[in-house]
Amino acid sequence: MKTETLTKTNGHALNGFTIEDIGDDHLFTSLDTPMKPNAFDMSNEEKKERISILFSEIMDVLGLDLTDDSLKGTPDRVAKMYIEEIFSGLDPKNKPKVALFDNKYQYNQMLVEKDITFYSNCEHHFVPIIGKAHVAYVSSGKVIGLSKLNRIVQYYAKRPQVQERLTQQIANELKTVLGTEDVAVIIDAKHLCVSSRGVKDNTSATVTTYYGGIFNTSEKINELQNYINS
Numbered sequence: 718m719k720t721e722t723l724t725k726t727n728g729h730a731l732n733g734f735t736i737e738d739i740g741d742d743h744l745f746t747s748l749d750t751p752m753k754p755n756a757f758d759m760s761n762e763e764k765k766e767r768i769s770i771l772f773s774e775i776m777d778v779l780g781l782d783l784t785d786d787s788l789k790g791t792p793d794r795v796a797k798m799y800i801e802e803i804f805s806g807l808d809p810k811n812k813p814k815v816a817l818f819d820n821k822y823q824y825n826q827m828l829v830e831k832d833i834t835f836y837s838n839c840e841h842h843f844v845p846i847i848g849k850a851h852v853a854y855v856s857s858g859k860v861i862g863l864s865k866l867n868r869i870v871q872y873y874a875k876r877p878q879v880q881e882r883l884t885q886q887i888a889n890e891l892k893t894v895l896g897t898e899d900v901a902v903i904i905d906a907k908h909l910c911v912s913s914r915g916v917k918d919n920t921s922a923t924v925t926t927y928y929g930g931i932f933n934t935s936e937k938i939n940e941l942q943n944y945i946n947s
């Protein structure tokens with residue numbers, strides 16, 4: 718996994734990288750999504766109103782006619798989509814509540830939930846990242862419902878993201894919830910900022926991985942890869 722640790726030296730340069738380099742190369746600066754301390758002072762209704770006003774300004778600057786029937790509703794629609802859907806994972810209130818169950822069957826092999834489709838957005842360009850996540854864990858005595866694994870992936874995907882951070886955030890949440898280091902996360906995704914703009918590479922995909930605890934051996938990694946490819 719490429720994890721660049723950068724420390725902020727001033728507003729323009731980070732460890733010799735310019736702000737432009739960081740965005741263009743999709744580097745990221747911290748494991749936590751960078752949020753303002755007062756991020757939730759405004760209500761969701763106020764946020765939607767503000768975003769709608771600001772987005773209509775962007776459209777206006779682009780020269781679009783906001784009196785057109787087709788465009789009229791777009792600023793409100795975008796605002797609603799940002800807050801209620803594609804960026805709803807910024808709000809900790811939306812974090813999935815996870816109930817744990819005793820591992821009654823004493824199943825002590827890896828459990829793999831594969832091909833979890835997700836849609837996220839690149840935090841550098843605000844265009845989609847579309848991919849599949851595969852998550853696995855070995856129970857330390859507790860298990861969670863399979864749909865919760867999916868929900869955890871979706872929650873962290875619904876933020877402006879970079880793929881390395883998404884991978885880490887899902888892994889950390891699984892470790893915390895399940896009380897074990899034995900978790901693995903593999904993400905295979907296409908970044909529309911790479912395929913539809915910039916270098917316009919239509920075929921490349923980015924794979925990031927996290928192998929914690931017992932998953933961090935070539936034997937377990939092979940076993941996991943076999944399940945995913947089966």
Ligand SMILES: [Zn+2]
Nearest residue numbers: 839841842910
């Ligand atoms: Zn991007």
